[in-house]
Amino acid sequence: MGRAETVLGVFGVLVTALGVGLLFAPGLLGTGPVADLTGAVAEAGSTQLLLVLGFLTAVLVGVAVWPGSKSAGPTKTERFAEAGNRQTAPDGGGNLVGPDVETAIREGGDEWRRLRATLVDTATSAYAQHEGVSRSTAAAAIEQGRWTDDALAAGVVEGEPPHRARLRMWLVPGRERRRRIERTTTAIERLQKQ
Numbered sequence: 001m002g003r004a005e006t007v008l009g010v011f012g013v014l015v016t017a018l019g020v021g022l023l024f025a026p027g028l029l030g031t032g033p034v035a036d037l038t039g040a041v042a043e044a045g046s047t048q049l050l051l052v053l054g055f056l057t058a059v060l061v062g063v064a065v066w067p068g069s070k071s072a073g074p075t076k077t078e079r080f081a082e083a084g085n086r087q088t089a090p091d092g093g094g095n096l097v098g099p100d101v102e103t104a105i106r107e108g109g110d111e112w113r114r115l116r117a118t119l120v121d122t123a124t125s126a127y128a129q130h131e132g133v134s135r136s137t138a139a140a141a142i143e144q145g146r147w148t149d150d151a152l153a154a155g156v157v158e159g160e161p162p163h164r165a166r167l168r169m170w171l172v173p174g175r176e177r178r179r180r181i182e183r184t185t186t187a188i189e190r191l192q193k194q
Helices: 003-024 033-043 048-064 074-088 100-105 109-131 136-143 151-158 163-171 174-194
Strands: none
Touching: 003 109, 100 109, 100 174, 109 136, 109 174, 136 151, 151 174, 163 174
């Protein structure tokens, strides 16, 4: 369970406990800030209250089910993980080193940075070959985000994703890292196929 699911679960339990407490023992919980809150809710119209509750429910359901489907074949992330595992390099001690995609998605940290470095290198090579330019020229295009029309993919390799993606990273970090890998891989594949 991710951080967002945990936060939403705790919030749901607390709100439910507060509601049950107010229902069965209104005098016990009806003092202080709780009394102010119940007074404000009582003053608000039922239409406004239903709209707010409906919106909050829609947000919670959206976070809980997004993304809810799994494709039949391997995802772009899984294909990238397989390719990344084939592209590992020896570390001098006989051990293979390279980004572990699933660890990078789940935990972030150093593995995420290594994975991003692999994406940058792959995007640089693909752009250089596609445009027929040197790697240094391609690296400059990558750093400036000019290598793709996909703002998220460009942000992944240049280090500055769009604001909404930053919010998603805070809410559902594993899902957002997976989405970033898939979008970046798709952008790289487009370059390689053209």
